[in-house]
Structure formats: structure tokens, C-alpha cells
Amino acid sequence: MHIAVDRSKVSYMTEEQSDRTRSGSTHSAWPMTRLICFGIILLSVISCVVIAAFRSNGLIQVTVTALNPEVEPRDHNLPFIKQQESLPDYELVVNYSNGLITNLGTKPNSSAVQGLTWRLNEPIPVCEIVGVRLQDQDKLISDVITEVQVTSDSTEADGYQFDFQTEHSVAIGVQSFFRTPIGVAISAAFFVAVLIIIFSVFIF
Structure with missing residues (x-):
């Protein structure tokens, strides 16, 4: 007995089954x-x-106090051939871990014996700060006085005390x-x- 098989139908059924298999595996994935x-x-x-x-934890305020008036730098001028001492122009700079800096401003002709306070406009994450630098501001090149890390609420370096105020x-x-x-x-x-x-x- 001879059975005729339509090869086109078999081929179509095979492709349809293959498509269903691929579709099923896609759905399951x-x-x-x-x-x-x-x-x-x-x-x-x-x-x-x-x-x-x-x-x-963000830094919101820094207070710098000179522990001894003798450690404060003096600006020397020579008006009329006479030397005159003036108080330093304290400048505070925050150094970030990515190399950027933020200048917190200058306190011109000021003494830090009673403490000088810089309040930040926006809090700075303490974890991003690598150092806080105190310097005597100059028109050409500012003289670095000292630099500290924010590792505690208060720290001392080179005759200066730094008090940090932070908030969470x-x-x-x-x-x-x-x-x-x-x-x-x-x-x-x-x-x-x-x-x-x-x-x-x-x-x-």
C-alpha cells in the first residue's frame, strides 16, 4: 500500500513547530x-x-583661631620709606578629592586670635574633602600658612586651631x-x- 506524502505540508509543519519552539523558549526566558x-x-x-x-555628613562652617598672636603673618609695606605692619588677609580654601577647589572667601586685615568664622553657602560632603588650606591672600601668589584634614570636629596645626561644624x-x-x-x-x-x-x- 502506497501512501502519498505532501512534502510541502511536511516542510511547513516542521517550520511551524520550529517557530513555536523558538517562541516558547523566548517566552520562558x-x-x-x-x-x-x-x-x-x-x-x-x-x-x-x-x-x-x-x-x-556635610561641612557647613569652619572657625580658625590663632593660638598665639606671634604665629600670625604680617604684611610689610614701605610707605614713605617707613616699614608698617598690617594684619594678614586670611583666606580659606577647600580642596576636593577630584582636584577641584572652593574658595570660602577672605578676611582682610584681620586677626585670628579671637577666631575667624567662614560659613559655607552650601554644605560640602566631608568625604569629598582632602584638606582645608589657610593662606595669607596676596594679589600675586598667596602664602600658604597651613593645611589640615577634616578628620575630627577640632584639630590643630602650626599654631592654629580649626573647629569644624557639620550636619547630616x-x-x-x-x-x-x-x-x-x-x-x-x-x-x-x-x-x-x-x-x-x-x-x-x-x-x-
Whole structure:
């Protein structure tokens, strides 16, 4: 007994089964992909909260006191061939870990014996500060008096006492987090994961 087989139908059925197999494997892969993306989003949020909390301490005020009047530099002028001493022009500069600086301003012709205070317009994350430099401001080149690190509320160096006032703020921590390389990487991973989830919802 001879059975005729339509090869075109067999070929069509084979291709259809193959398409169904590929479609089924694609459908089964998306739930796992979405699960991974949700995990990335969760880890990104947790990382952001933890790192932001660690970087939330911000410097808001610095007070510099000369422990001995003799340590204060003097500006020497020669008006009418007579030497005259004047008080220094104290200038405070904040150095960042990325190489940038912030000039907090100058206290012209001032003595630091009773203490001089610089209040910041915006808090600076302490973790981004590598040093606070006190210098005698000059039109050409300012003379560095001393430089300290913000490792405690108060520190002394070269006859000067530095008192730092800080505050904790969520906004400071979050802003500082997004300025770090790891913050940028985590943000990118979060964004990509969200896009993949949205794409999978619209496709399937």
C-alpha cells in the first residue's frame, strides 16, 4: 500500500513547530530576565541608600583661631620709606578629592586670635574633602600658612586651631552618591533594568 506524502505540508509543519519552539523558549526566558532586572533595581536602591547615608555628613562652617598672636603673618609695606605692619588677609580654601577647589572667601586685615568664622553657602560632603588650606591672600601668589584634614570636629596645626561644624543631610548624601563613579554605574544599571522591564511588558 502506497501512501502519498505532501512534502510541502511536511516542510511547513516542521517550520511551524520550529517557530513555536523558538517562541516558547523566548517566552520562558523573559520571566527570568525580568526577575534579574527586579533584583538589579532592588540592589541599586539599597546601594544608593547605604552609600548616601555614609556620605551624608556635610561641612557647613569652619572657625580658625590663632593660638598665639606671634604665629600670625604680617604684611610689610614701605610707605614713605617707613616699614608698617598690617594684619594678614586670611583666606580659606577647600580642596576636593577630584582636584577641584572652593574658595570660602577672605578676611582682610584681620586677626585670628579671637577666631575667624567662614560659613559655607552650601554644605560640602566631608568625604569629598582632602584638606582645608589657610593662606595669607596676596594679589600675586598667596602664602600658604597651613593645611589640615577634616578628620575630627577640632584639630590643630602650626599654631592654629580649626573647629569644624557639620550636619547630616539625606540630600547631601544622595547628591554626593551620584557624583561618584560607582553611583554613575549603579544609576546606569538601574536605568537599563527599568527599560528592559518596560520593553518586556509591551512586547509580551
